Amino acid sequence: MVGLIRSPASTFREEESIDSKQQGRSKEEGVNRGKGLCFERVDEFDGDEPVVNDIDGNEEQTNIPTVEHHTDIPDVDHPMDMLSSSEVVATPFLRGLVGPSIPTNFSCHVAAKIWNNEVVVSTFVERWQPETNSFHMPFGEMFASLDDVSTILGIPMTGTSVSTNNLSxxxxxxxxxxxxxxxxxxxxxxxxxxxxxxxxxxxxxxxxxxxxxxxxxxxxxxxxxxxxxxxxxxxxxxxxxxxxxxxxxxxxxxxxxxxxxYAWGAAALAFLYKQLGMATKSTVRQIAGYMTLLEAWIYEHFICLLQEELDRLEAHEVIWDPYISKRDNHPFAEVAYYTGLLKCIDIVEPYHPDRFLRQFGRMQTILPPPLSPVS
Structure with missing residues (x-):
């Protein structure tokens, strides 16, 4: 396989597919992702604050924005007219980007909750294990596979290795x-x-x-x-x-x-693996790599994002295959089953899809030992 370093491949047992009903709540079921809470779409509510259900199904008041469904649509000339002054961004959009195509209401957009590194990235980084290159969750291991990268980014997973000598x-x-x-x-x-x-x-x-x-x-x-x-x-x-x-x-x-x-997707995943591993060190305060890829993967697979919610998360609450209804346009990338090493310039990282088989709709087998670290 060009662009990947070959290693003895694992055998995958063809087991019964995970019931699609246990893939997680779909958007059609009216569940919206929020900041550590499972939000349900509501038609109306009394008082100033909406009522939401937490992960255990208990009602509580919150001032976190929810996506509300109303039968009466306000008569406005432009969607921006519906926003209050506090919902309009007064500071530059994401890392100082400016321009006529940049949205000015990003702070009240649902994506703003996903881009909040303090809530999302750091919460997952502490669950990262560099030896296996996977997130260790209460119910097992997970992380973005080559199929995830292919579906989210649409870039080549196979091809010429992204490899060349470093420069003086x-x-x-x-x-x-x-x-x-x-x-x-x-x-x-x-x-x-x-x-x-x-x-x-x-x-x-x-x-x-x-x-x-x-x-x-x-x-x-x-x-x-x-x-x-x-x-x-x-x-x-x-x-x-x-x-x-x-x-x-x-x-x-x-x-x-x-x-x-070039196999840009495999290289991007190897680069992200390396950066996540470095970010687990207690002395490191920043992280590099394509955070949009990581955040998009989290958004697709998880509804609850806060640490205390993830600590109690169970397997049936994860959206194992969020692309199952999109396979006509995004066919499954068979290269995702490859087990071995991924390379990006001087970075070589192990790739263990056999440690998160449930993301492929299969039964999780006993985990094999990880590949030895590459120096």
Whole structure:
């Protein structure tokens, strides 16, 4: 399998599929995800605060926003007119992003609850076990498989390995000059500013955003590589600063006709495994990697997100296969059954789908020993 490091594959027993009724509450059943609570859609309520049911089914008052269903729709000219002034974001959207396409009411959107790293990411990081590369839950192990990555991101899982030698400072300068067409002096300055074999994302944006069809083919190719490098630095391979990207990925973009042939999904998962493992260290205060992928996976599989709720979570409360009704458009990626090692540049991480077979609709077998750590 190209792009993956081969290892003896596990055997998977074809067992009875998990009853779809136990996959979790679907959106059609009117259950909305909330901040550690299981919200039910309500037609009306008395008083100022809605009544919700907690994980044990007990009613309680809360001031956490819920999705409300009303038969009477207000007569407004624009959905924004329904928002109070406190619901409109006055500060920049997510890491300072600004622009005409950026929503101004993000703080009251359900996605804002999922993007809250303090609530979601840290809660799951403390359950991460680097030896098995999985979350250890009260009922067993779970984590994003190659099928999850394929379905959520839609990028290749197989193909040429995302692998190349690391660069020295001089080699990084040469790569920038050759593949982005910048001067040697500019390349040296930017590498020095980024403090390593990296370049600032803002620098890529400023130098190549003005590309047009009137430019030479060479400059258009430079701009295309700069855009792809910027994209990788903003998504799959985000570092802790979130404002720079390694030049080593630029080497993989030299031939633009081959970019689609790389196993970007497997590389992204290996990179995320590594960052989660580092984040479990008591001295680490930040985490790198594609958090949107992690948060989307959590959103699809879990309804309750707070620590005390996860501690009491049972297997039947997990949405094991959230894509079961979407398989016509997102066929199951058979490569998800692969057991072995995933690679991203100099990162090599074990991949153990046999430790979370229930995510594939199968019976969980006795867990085999994990692969030995790779130094």
């Amino acid at each position: 400072r001089d080699e990084a300068v040469k790569v920038l000059v050759k593949l982005l067409g910048v001067s040697k002096d500019d390349a040296v300055v930017e590498l020095k500013e980024a403090q390593g074999q990296l370049v600032p994302l803002e620098w890529l944006h400023e130098n190549f955003q003005s590309v047009s069809n009137a430019d030479s083919n060479d400059f258009i190719h430079y701009a295309a590589r700069a855009y792809l490098l910027l994209l990788l630095g903003c998504t799959l391979f985000v570092d802790k600063t979130t404002i720079r990207v390694s030049v080593v990925y630029l080497k993989l973009l030299e031939d633009l006709n081959l970019v689609h042939s």
